[in-house]
Amino acid sequence: MxxxxxxxxxxxxxxxxxxxxxxxxxxxxxxxxxxxxxxxxxxxxxxxxxxxxxxxxxxxxxxxxxxxxxxxxxxxxxxxxxxxxxxxxxxxxxxxxxxxxxxxxxxxGKTGEIISAASTAQQIKKIILPDQTIVWLKGDSKLKYPEAFGSRIREVELIGEALFEVSKDKDRPFIIRAADYSTKVLGTSFNLKVDPKTGELDLAVLTGTVEVTKKGVGMGKAKAYKVEANETLRSKADEWGKPSITLPDAQLATLTAGTEYDMNFVSEPVEDIMKRFEEKFNVSFEGYTGEYKSCKVTADLTDQSLEKSLKLLSLSINADFKVTDNTIRLTGGGCF
Known part of the structure; x- marks a missing residue:
């Protein structure tokens, strides 16, 4: 280790x-x-x-x-x-x-083993953590996380930049350590960048609320800010900023480019949605023989877990689903 x-x-x-x-x-x-x-x-x-x-x-x-x-x-x-x-x-x-x-x-981590992942320049690397949190690790960045999270917290270390889709768990806060900053959430999505050389922070919250704490501020006390959905926070190493204006749509598109974050479907064929599920969640559909070929679905499944996404998809086509390991089987239902 x-x-x-x-x-x-x-x-x-x-x-x-x-x-x-x-x-x-x-x-x-x-x-x-x-x-x-x-x-x-x-x-x-x-x-x-x-x-x-x-x-x-x-x-x-x-x-x-x-x-x-x-x-x-x-x-x-x-x-x-x-x-x-x-x-x-x-x-x-x-x-x-x-x-x-x-x-x-x-x-x-229950086993004590720490896993280290890295992305190279111009690369986005997808990592699915033990709690099903999805991390899109961006160029020249590193992420360290335990093989299995403990019973009280979910804690990782970030060097560089990543887009997080944190799995919701109200009993175990998700904490990211990055330079002098600590970012705490229960379940939300956001893009976090901390320059390891300058200590500058750039946070953009897509959904939910994020609490950021900076060490050594003021009279030896840490200082925290809560950043809401569609807000940004920028801070220099020697200057603690405040949450900024609403996140522009153009910046949101830039932050999510190269990822499978956007799962907003408008009259999308179910077979195409199934392929998107496979790409994002590293799963596969088995036993499918074209029963839903004529089905089209309109639903925004962005920032939703695999389980919730499957529930919404199956409800829309009146089907049942069963997940075994990383395989999914849909049964019943259909479109006429």
Whole structure:
């Protein structure tokens, strides 16, 4: 399993509070603020991807040593870990992470295995996740996800850009980690792009509501925005934006180009709709011998799960359906 932990930069106001703490001049309110940062922000800054555990652990401790050496250069004095309050907290977080990592792996994925997928330039790669969420991974992007989601959350990591059609599950939020941003939904569709070099975010919500949180904003606290359907949100690494105007139709067409997102059918032959189902959901219809050749259907099945889409299709032609593994059989009904 590949993994890496990255520690975010400490906000300037927290550094200032640490200096006051070391000099014993913190007020009660400042102490509470510093404690809150230790309790809430530090664990949230741990992200897991990349190298193996020995290399990972060595990198973490190397970061701690680098900070200590920096103190020597700046002050001419060597401090121990107890004197470097935030570094001690970071080291403790490292130890805590490795102590709890079996639980983390169990919750992230039942088997603990992490799958990595990548798309190349000018390519869109379709990925169907364990919960049937569909991800359209766009050029030069990477997605990491567990072989099986845990019982409490569905969590993935994105580097680059992807169009998501998240399967609805009100009991298990779907969370995307991308650079300093965390995107949380229950079931919706949206296009998310975070530039790994600049940290700039570009979000366009197609359906539902998306909650975006950015780390290290303000006084050590994360800040969140809710973005509704047909809204966009753009943010630079050092500038937190607000939800923008309605998503233009032209931009929507651009975002969904090269995908099978659009499933809006107007008087479409059922046989053509069946082919679209096969292409989008990686399924096949078996036992079909032309019973619905004369049927045409008008229905908007965009952003619908396979099961719901099949229910609507079967109702429109008065048929029954049965799904076995990745094969579908339609029986009865027809058009006359």
């Amino acid at each position: 590949n993994k890496q932990i990255r520690m975010a930069n400490i906000p300037e106001n927290i550094k200032f509070l640490i200096l006051k703490w070391k000099s014993g001049s913190l007020t009660a309110d400042e102490q509470a603020m510093l404690n809150a940062w230790y309790d809430e922000e530090l664990p949230a800054e741990l992200e897991w991807y990349g190298d193996d555990e020995p290399a990972l652990k060595e990198r973490m401790y190397a970061q701690v040593r680098d900070v200590m050496e920096s103190e020597v250069v700046q002050t001419g004095k060597r401090r121990n870990l107890r004197q470097l309050g935030w570094v001690a907290a970071a080291a403790a977080a490292i130890l805590l992470f490795f102590t709890l990592s079996p639980y983390f792996r169990t919750e992230l």
